[in-house]
Amino acid sequence: MASLDFSQPLFTIDNVMFSIKNNVLHLLLIRRAAPPFDGCWSLPGGFIDIEQDSSVEAAAMRKLQQKTGLQPGYLEQLEVFSGKGRDPRGYSVSLAFFALVPYSAVSSNIATVSQASWWPVQDIASLQLAFDHQEIIQRAHHRLKQKALYSMLPVYCLPPAFTVGQLKAVIEAIIGKEIQRKSLMRRIEASNMFHLTEQKVSSGGRQAQLYQLKPGVDITHFNRNLGD
Amino acid sequence: MASLDFSQPLFTIDNVMFSIKNNVLHLLLIRRAAPPFDGCWSLPGGFIDIEQDSSVEAAAMRKLQQKTGLQPGYLEQLEVFSGKGRDPRGYSVSLAFFALVPYSAVSSNIATVSQASWWPVQDIASLQLAFDHQEIIQRAHHRLKQKALYSMLPVYCLPPAFTVGQLKAVIEAIIGKEIQRKSLMRRIEASNMFHLTEQKVSSGGRQAQLYQLKPGVDITHFNRNLGD
DNA sequence: GGCATATAGTGTCTTAGTGACATTAATGAG
DNA sequence: CTCATTAATGTCACTAAGACACTATATGCC
Numbered sequence: 479m480a481s482l483d484f485s486q487p488l489f490t491i492d493n494v495m496f497s498i499k500n501n502v503l504h505l506l507l508i509r510r511a512a513p514p515f516d517g518c519w520s521l522p523g524g525f526i527d528i529e530q531d532s533s534v535e536a537a538a539m540r541k542l543q544q545k546t547g548l549q550p551g552y553l554e555q556l557e558v559f560s561g562k563g564r565d566p567r568g569y570s571v572s573l574a575f576f577a578l579v580p581y582s583a584v585s586s587n588i589a590t591v592s593q594a595s596w597w598p599v600q601d602i603a604s605l606q607l608a609f610d611h612q613e614i615i616q617r618a619h620h621r622l623k624q625k626a627l628y629s630m631l632p633v634y635c636l637p638p639a640f641t642v643g644q645l646k647a648v649i650e651a652i653i654g655k656e657i658q659r660k661s662l663m664r665r666i667e668a669s670n671m672f673h674l675t676e677q678k679v680s681s682g683g684r685q686a687q688l689y690q691l692k693p694g695v696d697i698t699h700f701n702r703n704l705g706d
Numbered sequence: 707m708a709s710l711d712f713s714q715p716l717f718t719i720d721n722v723m724f725s726i727k728n729n730v731l732h733l734l735l736i737r738r739a740a741p742p743f744d745g746c747w748s749l750p751g752g753f754i755d756i757e758q759d760s761s762v763e764a765a766a767m768r769k770l771q772q773k774t775g776l777q778p779g780y781l782e783q784l785e786v787f788s789g790k791g792r793d794p795r796g797y798s799v800s801l802a803f804f805a806l807v808p809y810s811a812v813s814s815n816i817a818t819v820s821q822a823s824w825w826p827v828q829d830i831a832s833l834q835l836a837f838d839h840q841e842i843i844q845r846a847h848h849r850l851k852q853k854a855l856y857s858m859l860p861v862y863c864l865p866p867a868f869t870v871g872q873l874k875a876v877i878e879a880i881i882g883k884e885i886q887r888k889s890l891m892r893r894i895e896a897s898n899m900f901h902l903t904e905q906k907v908s909s910g911g912r913q914a915q916l917y918q919l920k921p922g923v924d925i926t927h928f929n930r931n932l933g934d
Numbered sequence: 935g936g937c938a939t940a941t942a943g944t945g946t947c948t949t950a951g952t953g954a955c956a957t958t959a960a961t962g963a964g
Numbered sequence: 965c966t967c968a969t970t971a972a973t974g975t976c977a978c979t980a981a982g983a984c985a986c987t988a989t990a991t992g993c994c
Binding site: 686 | 943951
């Protein structure tokens with residue numbers, strides 16, 4: 479194996495954290511306070527601290543906690559973005575994560591952290607973002623769309639108890655397309671991931687059943703996509 | 707953003723390169739010649755060279771060329787593996803790739819590179835590998851299996867011209883399960899990725915049509931998995 | 935109360951793509 | 965020529981999603 483006489487690239491973490499607000503897909507950006515790109519909106523991230531971060535996932539979690547005051551219910555590695563041009567400070571390698579969080583969990587904490595705010599995903603393309611964050615966001619959104627078609631992942635955008643109508647709205651916001659309520663019901667039943675609570679919830683018509691994730695279950699993956 | 711007074715982790719690349727030999731899924735290991743783990747089999751990889759590698763993908767390609775003498779037809783990021791314990795030299799972050807290559811392309815070059823050889827994936831679990839390479843291989847294999855169920859990715863394990871029977875054998879070797887020839891034919895037609903050549907090939911019975919990738923096409927993804 | 939309306943949930947037929955397997959096609963061995 | 969072998973097709977069954985009508989239960993207004 480080669481020796482260590484190459485200088486190492488700068489290694490950083492970026493997080494694309496999604497949530498649903500008013501039935502619209504949003505993601506969290508923070509305004510940079512230092513060069514390069516100071517003043518620009520950017521993804522919350524930073525450097526890994528090998529003293530306190532037991533893994534890159536731990537580093538991502540710590541950075542999210544630090545910059546936004548909350549921890550996502552779901553976190554997954556997206557992809558590494560690398561090259562000479564993406565950071566003016568030099569060759570850099572950034573591991574991007576994508577995260578999901580219920581919007582309710584955000585609303586109370588986010589106020590205390592200035593310079594961070596939720597943006598509708600559709601509006602992001604027209605912003606001037608730092609680094610190659612536009613591309614990272616596109617990739618994250620694409621991955622999330624795909625996963626919403628064949629898995630129950632979107633539940634992580636909802637509070638612990640939710641209705642079928644809410645889950646349907648979340649999925650539709652993510653994939654940008656209507657789905658059949660009936661199909662979703664079939665999947666909920668087939669997945670065996672949820673149980674009904676005794677509570678019901680009003681939303682202008684007949685009251686809806688509240689569902690809850692069974693403790694310790696894995697996210698079901700189906701072998702067919704929705705919305706062909 | 708934080709300043710640079712944290713020491714940076716060691717950043718490395720690992721490659722899980724798959725191919726098919728005698729209708730069995732194999733992957734390429736090299737024997738380490740230096741500590742740590744000298745003498746152990748391990749994944750071909752190493753450090754990125756920021757002078758010559760324009761991206762992490764370029765680094766992965768260069769390392770494969772260097773250590774095995776060949777370049778894969780397909781290369782994709784798998785996942786980052788990180789932590790204090792995985793490398794005795796210190797905190798390390800390794801980006802693993804998975805690669806596919808036709809076995810024919812290997813056979814001539816591999817002889818010139820000592821200490822590299824193909825191993826049946828089933829036999830790997832009983833080897834003593836360096837670092838956390840067992841886990842990396844498991845993850846790569848899992849991902850490859852999944853992709854074989856819903857995409858045409860396995861064609862990258864075949865030479866430029868191939869028969870339906872060969873593709874069927876490759877897919878079966880990857881997913882460890884028989885599939886219906888008919889289903890594969892339907893996908894080949896639906897994907898519109900291939901065209902027939904005039905040539906046919908003998909294999910003990912009726913001659914088989916040779917198919918070829920159309921130039922510049924993307925790998926088709928289906929919205930349903932094989933082999934429910 | 936009675937009715938309109940809104941949302942929740944079910945029943946059921948259609949549709950699309952795979953599984954299973956029989957059938958036909960082409961080739962080599964004897 | 966006959967048979968064994970592999971390639972390719974024809975056809976029906978099965979499964980899960982799409983479409984949409986229909987029932988159920990809540991709220992608000994008269």
